[in-house]
Amino acid sequence: MKHFFSRLILSAIALARGCGYRCTATRKPDGEAFRLIFQTACVALWLLTIVGGLTGCTPPSAEAKRAARHDLATKNYQEGNDISLAVVWNTANGEFFSGAQLAAEEINAEGGVEGRRIRLDFIDEAPFLQHKSVERSRAEGRYRNARQEAGVNIARAAAANPNVTAVIGHTNSAETTFPAMLTYQDNGILFLSGGTTDSRIMWSGKNLFFQLRPQDEVLAKKMAVEMKKRRWDTIYLVYEDTGHNEHLVELLKAECANSGIRFAGSLSIMPDLEDDSAGAYRIQNSMANLRDDDVNAIVLLTQPAQGAEIMRQSRTLGVLQPFIGTDALDSPAFVRKVGDSGVDVLITSLYHTNSYLVRRFVESFQKRFPDAVVDEAALIGYDSVRLYAEGVASADATDPHLVANALHYKLPIWYGLLGSYSFKDAHTLNLKYSIRQLVRNKKGRLEFISVDDSF
Numbered sequence: 001m002k003h004f005f006s007r008l009i010l011s012a013i014a015l016a017r018g019c020g021y022r023c024t025a026t027r028k029p030d031g032e033a034f035r036l037i038f039q040t041a042c043v044a045l046w047l048l049t050i051v052g053g054l055t056g057c058t059p060p061s062a063e064a065k066r067a068a069r070h071d072l073a074t075k076n077y078q079e080g081n082d083i084s085l086a087v088v089w090n091t092a093n094g095e096f097f098s099g100a101q102l103a104a105e106e107i108n109a110e111g112g113v114e115g116r117r118i119r120l121d122f123i124d125e126a127p128f129l130q131h132k133s134v135e136r137s138r139a140e141g142r143y144r145n146a147r148q149e150a151g152v153n154i155a156r157a158a159a160a161n162p163n164v165t166a167v168i169g170h171t172n173s174a175e176t177t178f179p180a181m182l183t184y185q186d187n188g189i190l191f192l193s194g195g196t197t198d199s200r201i202m203w204s205g206k207n208l209f210f211q212l213r214p215q216d217e218v219l220a221k222k223m224a225v226e227m228k229k230r231r232w233d234t235i236y237l238v239y240e241d242t243g244h245n246e247h248l249v250e251l252l253k254a255e256c257a258n259s260g261i262r263f264a265g266s267l268s269i270m271p272d273l274e275d276d277s278a279g280a281y282r283i284q285n286s287m288a289n290l291r292d293d294d295v296n297a298i299v300l301l302t303q304p305a306q307g308a309e310i311m312r313q314s315r316t317l318g319v320l321q322p323f324i325g326t327d328a329l330d331s332p333a334f335v336r337k338v339g340d341s342g343v344d345v346l347i348t349s350l351y352h353t354n355s356y357l358v359r360r361f362v363e364s365f366q367k368r369f370p371d372a373v374v375d376e377a378a379l380i381g382y383d384s385v386r387l388y389a390e391g392v393a394s395a396d397a398t399d400p401h402l403v404a405n406a407l408h409y410k411l412p413i414w415y416g417l418l419g420s421y422s423f424k425d426a427h428t429l430n431l432k433y434s435i436r437q438l439v440r441n442k443k444g445r446l447e448f449i450s451v452d453d454s455f
Contacts, residue, residue, distance in 0.1 A: 066188030073165045073398045082119040083112075083398055084163040085388060087381075088154060088180075089195070090125040093171040093304060094331045094377025096194065096384075097122060098369050100168065103385035105368075113389045114396065120385075121161055125171060128154045151176030155183035165398045166190040168384035171377075174198040174244045181209050190400040192388060194380045197326075198244045207404050211427040212380060212387075213350070216248050222348050222433040223299070223324065224255035226452070232296035236321075237266035238287075238310060239301035248301060264295045269306070280313075287314045290321060300325040300345075304334035308342065315341040322346065330376050330436070335446050343440065346451075348433045350418045351376040353450045357417050373447065376418075383416035390414055 060068070076083075085104075089096040097120075104118040112118065128150045154176065158167050167184060170177045170193055177196045184191045190208050197213045227235060235256070239245045253263060267286045287310070290298070298314075300307050300323050307329050314323075324346040334342070352358060361382065362374050372378075387407070392398055394406040407423060413430075414421045420430045435452040 062186040065186065069162065069165060069188045070399055070401075072162055073400070076163060077116070077398045080116055081163075082117045083392065084119050084121055084161060084165070085385065086121045086123060086158040086161065086164045086167040086189075088123045088125060088158055088167055088169040089377075089381070090129065090171045092126065092331065092333045093195075093328075094375045095365075095369070095372050096169055096171070096377040096381035098372055099365070099378035099381030099383075100385045102365055102368055103382040103389075106364075107385070107389050113392050118385065118389065121158070121164055123154060123158050125150075125154055125176075128157075129176075147175040148179045151179040152183050155180035155187075159183065159187040159189060164189065165400050166192065166388055166403065168192045168388065169194050169381070171195040175242060184208065188400055190388075190403055192384050194384045195377075196244070198247065207408070207426075208400055209426050210404075210407060210423055212384065212421070212431075213428070214431050214433070215427055216251055218431075219326065219348060219433060220248060220251035220255045222435075223252060223326075224259050224261065226324065226346070226348075226435050227256070227261055227297065228259040230297070232261065234262045234264050234295050235297050235299055236264050236290060236293075236295045237299045237301070239266070239268055239299075240303065240306065241268040241270060245301045252299065264293060269302075269310075283310060284313055284317060287319050288317045290314075290319050291317065295321055297322045297324055299323075300329070302328070304329055304331040305337060308334050308337035311338050311345065312341045324348075327351075327376050330448055332373060332375075335373075335438070338438075339446075342438050342446070345438045347436050347438075347448065349376050349436045349448070349450075350431055350433060351379060351436060351448075351450065352419070352434055355417070357415075361417055375448070379417045383418055383421070386416060387414055387421060 087097055087100050091097060100120060104120050107113060108117045129147075154170075155167075158164060165188075167189055170180060174196060177193060177198070181191055181193070185208060188208070190210075192210050192212060194212045196211065197216050197219055237249060237252070239249055249266070256263065267283065269283060298319075298321050300310065302310065302325070307325060311323060322344060323342075325348075327347055327349045329345065329347050330349060330351070338345075358379070361379065365372070365374050365378060388403070390411060391403040391407045394410045395402040397403065412422055418431055422429050434450055436448040437451045438446060438448050441447050441449075
């Protein structure tokens with residue numbers, strides 16, 4: 001393209017020279033020649049401007065992008081336009097988007113936020129995490145930055161809408177959430193993270209990042225308390241080899257040591273790796289050794305599909321020890337794949353069924369989405385939208401910094417479906433975990449039920 005424009009410019013200059021030579025040779029003013037010279041000069045200048053625009057423009061700085069989004073947010077709010085809120089989620093990992101959709105519909109039916117409707121802009125994580133480089137990273141253990149690049153691309157897709165001033169969700173761990181958070185910071189977008197417990201993300205977060213789930217320390221303590229309560233003296237760890245899980249494993253070891261619980265060993269596996277025969281053999285061999293071991297229980301720190309496959313293989317091999325995992329397993333993908341092999345598995349969860357607000361939400365959710373299963377993700381999706389709406393109403397603005405300030409200082413405590421939210425240094429302080437168990441209900445359907453609603 002640039003060479004094409006260059007040739008046009010050179011031709012225009014040659015034409016101008018030709019016209020100029022004719023005028024000089026005759027030494028008489030030639031109106032037609034002057035007209036051609038003028039037109040040719042204009043064309044040349046126009047082409048140079050285009051080429052310069054195509055090749056010489058520098059991308060706007062982070063400050064410029066933030067300022068532009070701030071100005072547009074102020075204009076939209078003053079004009080009473082819809083509030084654009086981006087929802088980022090992988091639908092295979094739960095009903096977060098359905099919960100968010102229900103909250104937005106209820107708010108809009110109530111008159112909106114200060115008269116302004118909430119418009120959800122959904123970004124599906126799945127296509128980004130199924131990118132060729134991410135798949136090769138899973139299969140070969142290389143391209144270690146593939147997930148980080150996926151996180152950046154997800155955030156860029158959300159930021160592509162100039163009207164978006166806030167994002168909720170993100171199901172993946174710090175590998176994608178952390179680079180996404182940095183991208184949102186560059187664009188001046190508020191980020192309410194509803195899918196990760198990794199506290200290390202907030203170390204680089206500024207005042208536009210809020211982690212809605214409790215810190216990993218709270219999760220590790222709850223798991224250790226439950227194992228001690230069940231008199232599990234010796235446990236075995238199976239976890240996906242990610243930086244987040246390694247951090248959680250260290251916290252678990254410390255909490256279990258304080259409770260007198262011994263580790264018999266551990267097995268680390270590649271993230272999301274399901275179709276690797278060598279990896280599958282290694283898992284089967286390691287799990288088979290537990291049949292004759294004195295291990296009381298198995299701690300499972302994986303994503304839903306892989307956790308289900310590990311449990312199925314273990315039961316086929318005759319491993320009878322109970323499993324305990326995190327709320328990552330509370331998803332339709334896990335329940336569908338694990339089947340009866342997952343019956344009685346325990347998970348930590350923020351879902352407390354003894355709450356009146358939760359019971360009312362379940363009725364509304366099942367009426368709106370009769371084919372969907374209410375899970376923890378649905379509740380936190382609902383809370384995320386409601387919390388953001390409260391922040392906007394309190395700030396009387398959608399400017400990200402003003403909403404963040406309201407969440408920090410004007411709403412010291414906000415009550416949602418999962419409990420009371422209050423923030424300090426970007427993370428929530430009050431939410432507590434309970435224990436849920438996978439069972440078959442009276443209709444023969446597998447579902448997680450609460451077996452411990454004590455906070």
